[in-house]
Amino acid sequence: MEFFRFLTRDVHTVAPSDTVRDAARLMAMFDIGALPVTVRGRPVGMITDRDVATRVVALDRTPSEVRVEEVMTQDVAGVCDLEEVDEALRTMRRRGVRRIVALGDGYVTGICTIEDIARREPAEAGRVLRRLAIARGRSR
Numbered sequence: 001m002e003f004f005r006f007l008t009r010d011v012h013t014v015a016p017s018d019t020v021r022d023a024a025r026l027m028a029m030f031d032i033g034a035l036p037v038t039v040r041g042r043p044v045g046m047i048t049d050r051d052v053a054t055r056v057v058a059l060d061r062t063p064s065e066v067r068v069e070e071v072m073t074q075d076v077a078g079v080c081d082l083e084e085v086d087e088a089l090r091t092m093r094r095r096g097v098r099r100i101v102a103l104g105d106g107y108v109t110g111i112c113t114i115e116d117i118a119r120r121e122p123a124e125a126g127r128v129l130r131r132l133a134i135a136r137g138r139s140r
Helices: 018-032 048-056 084-093 116-119 122-139
Strands: 034-039 042-048 079-080 099-104 107-113
Touching: 018 034, 018 048, 034 107, 042 084, 042 099, 042 107, 079 084, 084 099, 084 116, 107 116, 116 122
Parallel strands: 079 099
Antiparallel strands: 034 042, 099 107
């Protein structure tokens, strides 16, 4: 099945120079847990609600003074938007992530979460989630 069928195409992004407060406001406004960080449409990182909680709030940093680039995850998991969904699932499994950026010619064209895939491919999504749970158990 084509990966693009699972994508959220209306992707909100932030720039590395934006503040964490700006990113958190977007997450709250659109009820999302992650934002790709882009420079001219190309991904350079991802900031998640967990990044905000553990790298800003837990350390008593001021969100309006911290730049996204200081707390984002730099190694973004991405897959070509023309791939099959199996490739996205393999990448999620291999990278141990619950969300992946779709790319077209190196630009962000969408985002997909394991929950998006689970709605149509529950067995495959279950395998990825089990692997993530096992990996997290080992890292504790």
